[in-house]
Amino acid sequence: MSASGQDWPLWEVFIRSRQGLDHKHVGSLHAADAAQAIALARDVYTRRQEGVSIWVVPSAAITASDPGQKAENFDPMASKIYRHPTFYDIPDEIGHM
Amino acid sequence: MNDQGRVSQDDLLCLADSCLLLGHRLSEWCGHGPILEEDIALTNCALDLLGQCRRLYQLVAAREGGGQTEDRLAYLRDPDAFGNVPLAALPNGDYAQTMLRAWMLGLWFSVVWERLASAADAELAAIARDAVKEAHGLVRHAGGWVVRFGDGTEESRHRLLAAAERLAHWIVALEEIDVAGIPGARIALEVAERAREVAERANLPPFTAAHPSPLDPVEARRELLAEMQALPRQHPEAVW
Numbered sequence: 001m002s003a004s005g006q007d008w009p010l011w012e013v014f015i016r017s018r019q020g021l022d023h024k025h026v027g028s029l030h031a032a033d034a035a036q037a038i039a040l041a042r043d044v045y046t047r048r049q050e051g052v053s054i055w056v057v058p059s060a061a062i063t064a065s066d067p068g069q070k071a072e073n074f075d076p077m078a079s080k081i082y083r084h085p086t087f088y089d090i091p092d093e094i095g096h097m
Numbered sequence: 098m099n100d101q102g103r104v105s106q107d108d109l110l111c112l113a114d115s116c117l118l119l120g121h122r123l124s125e126w127c128g129h130g131p132i133l134e135e136d137i138a139l140t141n142c143a144l145d146l147l148g149q150c151r152r153l154y155q156l157v158a159a160r161e162g163g164g165q166t167e168d169r170l171a172y173l174r175d176p177d178a179f180g181n182v183p184l185a186a187l188p189n190g191d192y193a194q195t196m197l198r199a200w201m202l203g204l205w206f207s208v209v210w211e212r213l214a215s216a217a218d219a220e221l222a223a224i225a226r227d228a229v230k231e232a233h234g235l236v237r238h239a240g241g242w243v244v245r246f247g248d249g250t251e252e253s254r255h256r257l258l259a260a261a262e263r264l265a266h267w268i269v270a271l272e273e274i275d276v277a278g279i280p281g282a283r284i285a286l287e288v289a290e291r292a293r294e295v296a297e298r299a300n301l302p303p304f305t306a307a308h309p310s311p312l313d314p315v316e317a318r319r320e321l322l323a324e325m326q327a328l329p330r331q332h333p334e335a336v337w
Contacts, residue, residue, distance in 0.1 A: 008132065010235050029134045030132055030133075030134055032136065032245070035241075036241065039237065039238065039241065039308075040134040040135070040137075040138055043134070043137050043138040043141050044134055047141060056213070
């Protein structure tokens with residue numbers, strides 16, 4: 001493989017499976033534009049009947065949380081048990097929540 | 098058994114051989130594609146064609162009887178006995194030539210399979226109904242590249258036009274090939290009609306037989322089959 005693929009933008013691929021209701025992230029690929037990304041995603045990710053619908057999103061359009069802030073973003077919750085209402089009894093009539 | 102409406106063995110072999118040779122040509126790019134994603138996509142197209150030729154060879158073998166098999170038809174037949182359309186055997190050349198040829202043959206197969214999908218020959222019609230979707234996929238994939246090359250950079254456009262010049266003679270020659278009772282001129286007319294939109298977007302001039310082609314489909318087929326048939330000929334008992 002040549003390095004020319006690095007010139008093509010990266011796309012994140014989401015597939016809705018036969019049984020699924022929502023599109024799930026399955027991976028990423030390089031493509032010149034959105035239409036080609038869909039076409040290539042079909043070959044890379046759905047050739048074994050995994051899906052019935054494909055979304056592609058430019059990877060550059062995704063804003064991600066900073067892994068360096070992982071501790072301040074996510075750690076405090078665990079120590080504050082009042083954030084996790086696990087000790088309430090849910091009346092049977094409510095069913096699953 | 099009812100032989101009514103059956104397409105001739107020669108016609109079946111024309112289709113099977115064309116699928117096999119084009120599929121083999123596309124498979125030659127496997128591992129050499131411009132990027133991984135395209136490598137997978139084109140190899141999928143090659144596998145589609147291989148699947149189609151297998152079903153056709155199986156049908157030919159079953160109708161011929163006498164111990165004929167799909168493998169014998171593909172691997173042990175004399176290269177000069179193959180009945181493929183010449184365009185299918187030509188070498189890949191660069192990616193522009195590969196895609197232009199695949200696009201044109203994809204269109205040709207689309208027209209043929211759509212017609213045969215309602216053929217009186219029920220077994221062939223079943224194959225055609227499956228193959229038509231795959232032929233459309235090949236047209237979409239290769240046609241997309243034809244537009245990109247024609248409407249891309251100076252270099253890509255130059256490559257596409259050079260490929261068109263090399264292939265034009267054999268593209269025009271498709272009109273001489275009648276398949277399963279469908280006149281070649283009729284198929285070619287339909288192909289030209291369907292090619293128009295992509296050709297316009299790629300700013301691709303009409304193909305003309307005026308250009309002599311430097312490519313020799315008979316020689317190309319001999320070379321391809323010499324390589325493909327070498328192993329089964331040397332080791333007839335070899336199995337996976």
